[in-house]
Amino acid sequence: MTPSPAPVATSSWFQRFLTVIERLGNLLPNPSTLFALLAATVVVLSWIFSRMGVSAIHPATGQVVPVINLLNVEGLHRMLISVVPNFVGFPPLGTVLACLVGIAVAERTGLVTAGLRLIVLATPRRWLASIVVxxxxxxxxxxxxxxxxxxxxxxxxxxxxxxxxxxxxxxxxAGVSGGFSANIVLGTIDALLAGITQAAATVVRPGMLVNPAANWYFLIAASILITVVGTWVTEKIVEPRLGPYQGDAQAEEIKPLNAGEKRGLLYAVLATLAVTLVILWGTLTDGGFLLDPKNPTFLGSYFIKGLIFFIFFYGLVAGLAYGIGAGTIRNDNDVIRGMDASVSTMGSYIVMAFFASQFLAYFNWTNLGTVLAVKGAGLIKDMNLQDSPTLLMVSLVLFTATVNLVIGSASAKWTLLAPIFVPMFMLLGYTPELVQGAYRVGDSCTNIITPLNQYFPLILGFAVRYVPKTGIGTMLAMMLPYSIAFLIAWTLMLIAWIALGLPVGPGAGLFLPQ
Incomplete structure (x- = not known):
């Protein structure tokens, strides 16, 4: 078994800086308490800024967006009647619990354990970090x-x-969230952002089309870059700083699979393949039962719309198949107990989700995020950087990365920023596809260092399983090197991409034809 690398010498200024970040961050209260305090702070700020008459003009609609005061009778009533809807409607909550209930069957029967051992046995250890990223x-x-x-x-x-x-x-x-806009496979977010970009582009050129693959070449190259940079940060900064693991969590013993486990994996693969074939039949054939008649495409199918159910179903079917093959399921009680055990471990996350949901709802109601984004974008526009388009592009990246700390949704931010930056850059001769690509760089890099990321409480909960004293400061100090490295490397890649004149996607060049 390969030991963890020895800790880096404390003389490194960057390591000392991360230690300070960790200590200061861990002085913050429990995450649940922090979100409760943030919610109260938002209420107070809404009163202050509304009294000051702070507002902004929404670039997409042209309507005035004022800061809404919650510190009044009307605001109190709204908060009182929305406690439960805020909690139940918290986007990650249903996703997390529904997925875990299905995956719990796979864990209980031993499928996850056997699959993990198979992956580890088949993976050269020197490539493990790269494969994970x-x-x-x-x-x-x-x-x-x-x-x-x-x-x-x-x-x-x-x-x-x-x-x-x-x-x-x-x-x-780092791979999931920091590399959010790096991929070799297109997803629903590509279609969503392209639609917003197209709407903004028609202000300058009516009838202009922006397709979902607008940034595909750029994203493929970024996936390679993020993998390399993420691997380097893991092995040269993060892991040496953590040192050897000294916690009590038991590691899965890496031993060859026995005959029952191999049979169980075979059954699970066959069951998964059967479900996949049914889904493909329902999404790729004319009139497929999973297609939406109004939008008969794969990205518009009910498989994509109901993806959470299918994740649950895949976990359930694969887990049952493995359990039958490996002999680890005796009756339905084994299955239900597995689901119960999985949900019971999520208690602390559910508590955090309750307070986080109230904070995010208040923040959205007050329009504070919208006003901040529009004011900041206007400030960049007024800096008169038209004579230096590359500097203006870098400014867009940095500004997006900053706004991303307070507005997590990629589509919500782009809805605000696209009507400002897309026409601006188009008037300078740059394509809307390039502007969208620059936006996506900034939108990804700071996802992993903001506690306002709606999944941050969940990630913190995962970490506490191994190191119970893990706090917000620990997470920030651990993820900050990735954020800085991704932002620098990705921005440099964007600058090089522009200098070389490479297309960012199929039929998507960098410069508008005159």
Whole structure:
């Protein structure tokens, strides 16, 4: 078993800086308490800024967006009646619990354990970090399932080979969230952003089309870049700083699969293949039962719309098939107990989700994020950087990365920023596809260092399983090197891409034809 690397000497200024970040961050209260305090702070700020008359003009609609005061009777009534809807409607909550209930069957029957051992046995240890980062990049093709499924798997893989599990968690988190706009497979977010970009582009050129593959070449190159940079950060900065793992969590013993486990895996593969074939039949054939008649495409299918159910169903079917083949399921009680055990471990996350859901709802109601984004974008526009388009592009990246700390949704931010930046750059001769690509760089890099990421409480919960004293400061210090490295490397790649004149996607060049 390969031991974890020895800790880096404390004389490194960057390591000392990360230590300060960790200590300061860990002085913050419990995450649940922090979100409660943030919610109260938003209410107070809404009163202050509304009294000051702060507002902004929404670039897409032209309407005035004022800061809404919640510190009044009307605001109190709204908060009182929305506690439960805020909690129940918290986007990650249903996704996490529904996925885990299905995956719990796979865990209970031993499928996850056997699959993990098979992956580790087949993977050269020197490539493990690269595989985890790249796997994280690929995983977000399925919406947000990478957060729920792949990040804990990354931790388990590292732990299984004697490396620090938090290093594996960090590498997976970096790939899933920090590499959100790096992929070799197109997803629903590509179509969503392209639609917003197209709407903004028609202001300058009516009838202009922007297709979902607008940034595909750029994203493929970025996936390679993020994998390389993420691997380097994991092995040269994060893992040495963590040192050897000294926690109590038991690692999965890496031993060859026995006959029953092999038979169980075979059954699971066959069952998974059968489900996949049915889904393909329902989505790729004319009139398929999973197609939406109004939008008969794969991205518009009910498979994509109901992806959470299919993740649950895949876990259930594969787990049952493995259990039957390996003989680890005796009756339905074994299956239900597995589901019960999985949900019971999510208690702390559910508590955090309750307070986080209230904070995010208040923040959205007050329009604080919208006003901040529009004001900041206007400031960049007023800096008169038209004579230096590359500098203006870098400014867009940095500004997006900053706004991303307070507005997590990629589509919500782009809805605000596209009507400002797309026409601006088009008037300078640049294509809307390039502007969208620059936006996506900034939109990805800071996902992993903001506690306002709606999945941050979940990732913190995964980390606490291995190191119970893990706090927000620990997570920030662990993920900050990835964020800085991704931002620098990706921005340099964007500058080089522009200098070389490479197309960012099929039929999507850099410069508008005159």
């Amino acid at each position: 790249f796997g994280g990049i690929l995983s977000h093709s399925g919406a947000d399932v990478g957060y729920v499924l792949f990040i804990p798997l990354g931790a388990a893989m590292f732990h299984a080979v004697g490396r620090h599990p938090l290093a594996g968690l960090a590498a997976a988190f």
